[in-house]
Amino acid sequence: MTAQWDTVTIVGVGLIGGSAGLALAKRGAAKKIIGVGRSDSSLEAAKELGAISEGTTNIREGVANADFVLVATRVSVIGNQLEEIDTCVRPGTPITDAGSTKQSIVDRWEQSRSSRKGRFVGSHPLAGSHKRGPQAADPALFEDKLTVLTPVESTPQSDTQSISAFWQLIGAQVCHLSPSEHDRLLASASHAPHIVAAALAAATPREAHRFTAGGWRDTTRIAAGDPDLWADILLDNAKAVTAQIENFSQVSDQLQHAIEEGDRPTLIKLLTLAKESRDALGS
Structure with missing residues (x-):
């Protein structure tokens, strides 16, 4: 497969983020996969597994040159991370998350949509495990599993399409629901x-x-x-x-x-x- 993106950045390299990285790498969908994590040990583990090609604990550096950003962290921190990411990405960069709740995350983004640099659409892949960490990552985790996208009335259709294409490329089926x-x-x-x-x-x-x-x-x-x-x-x-x-x-x-x-x-x-x-x- 011809690479779809030069650089994909994955914030959070545990089960979901690590699995997304492995799925991208398996398909040759990105020339570079940057992992952003809290510890050097988790990043090194993800790199050894082939889920990322390089890693950093600095979220600003990690997303600065990204062509696509996936935030795969806890729902309690996604909102703050999206704020920080939006200040650092290039204008027009597609951004999505993998949080298990959507209303609070989407609402916070929408409050400042008119001044945003990034193009965010919320996502929730209905795939996972009780296991955690990059060691649990599986390149087939999303195959034939449903991923819910939560665009709102103000979301451009092109933004929704670009996020849908990401999940479909790594094997997921996609449907749309409102955040609520x-x-x-x-x-x-x-x-x-x-x-x-x-x-x-x-x-x-x-x-x-x-x-x-x-x-x-x-x-x-x-x-x-x-x-x-x-x-x-x-x-x-x-x-x-x-x-x-x-x-x-x-x-x-x-x-x-x-x-x-x-x-x-x-x-x-x-x-x-x-x-x-x-x-x-x-x-």
């Missing part, structure tokens, strides 16, 4: 499920651990994710997450009541509804 719709739907599909998994893991007594098998381990896998990262996500999307927790609690209460009352028909009805919902997704 993204956060509402992802509260149900991703954020609240983490709460459920964490609650089950925390509520299971240690003496039962030796008896856990596939069901418990499958259900609680995501509870092994980074607590700091997940606290950022849940607090940033608090309203939508708490609404979904309330929905879950209502169904949980119905199940509990049916069990306590020995109400087999209602219990079967609720379990059947759950099975049909899960079966609709396929394997």
Whole structure:
């Protein structure tokens, strides 16, 4: 493949950023991939894996000559990083992020859109793992996975197209949602499920651990994710997450009541509804 960009800069070289770097390198899509990280050790690890060609801990230096910038860091810092990046990039540089929430990030950018140098469109690749760091990076992470773009009314179509092309080039499928719709739907599909998994893991007594098998381990896998990262996500999307927790609690209460009352028909009805919902997704 002919290189699409001379220089792509990836801010944050962990699982998502590292995987994007590996996918770009595998396809020869960028002549140079610059990684920006907090530590020399993580940058060196990413370089040894081939996810980046060079690294720096200075975000301003890292983005100054970039033709495309991906910010793959925690949602709690993306807003500040976008502000700093925008002061350093060349006018017209496409910028996107990989944050799991979108409303607060996009709103902050849009407040000063008219004076921006960069061309930002929010993104959220629905791919990941409870593992972290560049060592967990996978060049196939995004292949056939959905990436949500969150353009707003003032976003030029050409900006959305350039960000879409980036994700499609590394194998992702792309769809568009408003930032608010993204956060509402992802509260149900991703954020609240983490709460459920964490609650089950925390509520299971240690003496039962030796008896856990596939069901418990499958259900609680995501509870092994980074607590700091997940606290950022849940607090940033608090309203939508708490609404979904309330929905879950209502169904949980119905199940509990049916069990306590020995109400087999209602219990079967609720379990059947759950099975049909899960079966609709396929394997």
